[in-house]
Amino acid sequence: MxxxxxxxxxxxxxxxxxxxxxxxxxxxxxxxxxxxxxxxxxxxxxLPRPRLEATRRIAPRKVARGEYAEGVVTLANAGTRTRRGLRATDVCGGEALSLAVPVLRPGGAYDARYPLPTARRGRIAVGPLGLERTDPLGLSRRTVAYGEADAFVVRPKVCVLPVLPSGTAHHMEGPTSDTADDGSLTFHVLREYVLGDDLRRVHWRSSARTGTLMVRQMVDVSLPHTTLVLDTRPVAYGRDDDFELAVDCAASIGHAAARSNFPVELRGAGGLLLRADGSGQDAEALLDRLALVTGSAERSAAAAFDGLENHRGGGSLIVVTGTGDTEGLAALGRVRRRFDRVTLLRVGGDAQAPGVREVASDVPQLPIDSLNALVANWRWEAVR
CATH class of the missing domain: 4.10.860 (DNA Excision Repair, Uvrb; Chain A)
Structure with missing residues (x-):
């Protein structure tokens, strides 16, 4: 004290x-x-604990990286004595913010407003509020916690992008693959009944002719699938800012598909991060998941492609990586033929780093050094 x-x-x-x-x-x-x-x-x-009440408001609760967010702490004097010499300290993301508190008369209240740090993504803890009281000579100090801790979420920065067209997904005459999603829009083929099939799809005439119970396989051919691989290895990027830009790129691409209610699969260097089926809340869930993505300890990006050999076929595969280490990216070669379209984004200042061309020489590579470059290059890729 x-x-x-x-x-x-x-x-x-x-x-x-x-x-x-x-x-x-x-x-x-x-x-x-x-x-x-x-x-x-x-x-x-x-020594006495002042009778004060503290409430906190954060607006907005979810904010894009770099945008403005504000914290408002309301201090109310619930006691019968005037309080002087108080100073408040609020902790935001590990940083202490000092707030001057004026004289509080009995029943009085004061709103302390301050900007919240939004330079980095993540779930940012705020509080609890520490109220510091000192004597007139500055010999003793006592800090008491008021209110409860809170938090807000800083999401990646997102720009508006079109969805990359992929041949099979937009072919309205029907799919060319038996692995297309089961749906109800378009007849694809007759096949033998398996346990669990809807009996309303039984084709009785064909069943009688063949002597085997046959059902109609219906498919949804209108939903383009997007598989998004984000290289989360720090060694793949020259700077921390390059990794943040890569997350922004992945968020923009995934958000473009999810906001249109298209299926999106998000994978990191260690494997699956999120699978969205095209429901109405997928865009928000994608941004929330990417807000918490951090650098992974994997030495290779190969695990990100594990399981894609059995991909349903068709759709787009977008790989977002840096201009540094390319270990494991050669695995792209073994899965690329499962997709209608494959695009590689190289995020950072040196988009022509040695060894990149050997990884995927026949895959289009987009050099990205800013979100403006992403918008320009992506729109060009979309009409290619």
Whole structure:
């Protein structure tokens, strides 16, 4: 509870008091006692807990990286005494924000407004509010926590992009693959009944002719699938800002598909991160998931492509990586033929880094050094 000044006065007072009595210097002893009494009064001054109520509001609760978010703390004096000399400290993302509090009369309230840090993605913890009270001489200090801790989410920055067209997904005459999604829009083929099939789809005439129960396989051919691979290895990027830009790129591409209620599969260097089936809340869920993505410890990006050999076929595969280490990206070669369209984004200042062309020489590569470059290159890719 004692400040450095308070400790200094207490030590000096004790020394002066002892020397004064031992050496017979009454003046020194009196000065030492006065110092000790001042410290004691300061401690008593700051000991009572002020009767205050603290409430916090954060707006907005979810914000894109770099956009403005504000915290508002309302302090109300619920006691019967006027409170002076108070100073509030709120902790936001590990950083302490100091807030000056004016004189609070009984029943009075004060709104402290301050900007919240939004430079980095993530779930940012806020609070609890610490209220600091000091004595007039600055010898003693007491900090008491008021209110509860809170948090807000900083999401990736998103730009508006079109969805890449992929041949099979938009072919309204029907799919060319038996692995297309089961649906109800278009007849594809007759096949043998398996346990669990809807009996309303049984084709009785064909069943009678073949002697085997046959059902209609219906498919939905209107939904383009997007498989998005984000390289989350820090060694793949030259700078931390390049990784943040890569997450923004992945968020923009995935959000473009999800907001149109198209299926999206998001994968990181370690494997699956999110699978969205095209429901109405997928765009929000995608941004929330990418807000929490951090650098992974994998040395290779190969695990991101595990399982894609059994992909349903068709749709688009977009790989977002940096201009650094390319370990494991050669796995793209073994899965690329499962997709109608494959695109590789190279995020960073050196988009022609050595070794990139050897990874996927026949895959279009888009150099990205900003979100503006993403918009321009992506729109060109969409009409290619």
């Amino acid at each position: 004692l400040t450095p000044t308070g400790w200094g006065v207490a030590v000096a007072g004790a020394v002066l008091t002892a020397l004064g009595y031992v050496l017979g210097y009454r003046e020194a002893a009196a000065l030492g006692i006065a110092g000790l009494l001042a410290v004691a009064v300061a401690v008593v001054w700051t």
